[in-house]
Amino acid sequence: MIKELIAIALGGNMILQKGQPKTYEQQLANLRKAIQVIVDIINMEYDVILTHGNGPQVGNILLQQQAGIETGIPAQPLNVCGAMSQGQIGFMIQTALEERLFECNLKTKRVVAIITRALVDKSDPAFKEPTKPIGPFYTEEEAIELHRKTKDTYINDAGRGYRKVVPSPIPLEILEGETIRRCVKEGDIVIAVGGGGIPVARENGHFIDVEAVIDKDRATEVLATQIDADGLMILTNVPNAFLNFGKENQQAIETVSIVEMERYIEQGFFAKGSMKPKVESAINFVKNGGKYAIITNPANALKALQGKAGTRVVK
Template sequence: MKTVVVALGGNAILQPKQKGTIEEQMANVSYSAQQIVKLIQAGYRVVVAHGNGPQVGNILLQNAAARDQVPAMPLDVCGAESQGLIGYMIQQCIGNELQKAGLDKQVVTLLTQVVVDRDDPAFRNPTKPVGAFYSQEEAEKNMREKGETWIEDSGRGWRKVVPSPMPKEIKEIETIRTLVENGVVVIAAGGGGIPVEKKGELLAGVEAVIDKDLASSLLAKQLGADILVIATDVSHVAINWGTPDQKNLERLTVDEAKRYLEEGQFGKGSMGPKVQAALSFVEGGVFLLRDIVVADAAGFAGRP
């Protein structure tokens, strides 16, 4: 039986221009769950990973709004909180769809820690904006008192930026493997995982954000999955995107993907990490054949 890792993007949970109510998010996730259950019905063992951008952003906004009443939580804790929030929605929706299909399967959400390397260059050059916008005065105070990095963001105010290091190890991989081998549908590595670093034999949370596609690729590799599906909000990977010369790509060789990445054909904050994740998965395994699908999220993003 083949194992497939499905990486759901943010659009699978919250569509553009939606407010983010629980009703909206549950409706989106419910449709994605229907497509995931189709994979289960087709005989695949399924692991689901997901993004958390809008949700963790909202958690940070809530932290900021209530900071005079309750202590604000660090980013790794907010990421863990978002894993529980989104995992609950996905777990319930998949369970409901399994029930409708008459399938007796367990679904579980696993809080997932992902180890990063403190020597990663990303820690010397934080670039990932997180949280609310603040005044220059507040930003400078945080930089001075907390040693944080803040940037002015497009005239809208100042925002904190954090590192986005490469994922090195899925800490709970053996637990995930055991669950999958026993027929459980597992939701893991949400939001790229909770970033942690090793301090001797112990772990400690890190103020960082891990790209969810790269984490999903690492999860698929360490699990020995046969297929990695990365759901997107566009129909194709393309070169010359948004120009009259745009060319949609149905298939890519490893060499072609590397060349296009070097040429800057894929956006660093959009398709680039997805193609990089695909390359890492295809090249990283002991299997002679692995499949990677960068799929239109119509089937996974809450819309027919």
């Protein structure tokens, strides 16, 4: 039996939930609880690639950099902070997943976390218009005061509070794609594209650093397409993509075609920087040859794979 390969983008709420202490112990405890759904998917005879966001973590690392300046410690740039968060979160997912696989008698499965770079175009217009939320949530008053002090840009993130936003260029290629493909062929469970990957651009025949944060759902789609994955699953904190989200007449989107979903985007149903990139990533994956793309929450992930829950984008 040939297994299907599915790329799964883990939702940030699987790692850290709003209002929780941002400690290593709390994040690892959350992952230990949340990782069972991934083990269940593996038990359904899927090969799995896991990706993850890094918004709260990279935001906190940036705050640590700012605090260090006062004691004479040089601050690291945003892309380096992203690399730090890849190591941190990848290690936590690896730890939680290996523990659970051992408990489920799947200890022969190897789990590998790969530091991943995403190629971007340094002339991408996103560098002139920051849109990607990172870091903690603030009240409107706190955001105004922070903007006054730092000149950083803050936006209302889908009604959940105000967050700092940074440039988020479109990923063109995952540079470690072939390495990841080989690991999957060997039967490894791969953790990659953390925080969307470390952004780099090509200049004079080599790669240069750029300061940005790549949307992890867009980068997951690029990786999934590169390595010919069968499916893409984007896990988030809601069971479906919705029309009129948060309103009395909100309506869950179930199985939907590319054409229908593109029409919903044109009609402005999805929040920029929140659900919109998830929907666009789902569309692009199916357009580029993927069989299906799913948007749902962890509680509905297994049912969604069976076509009984979530939003499923097909041709």
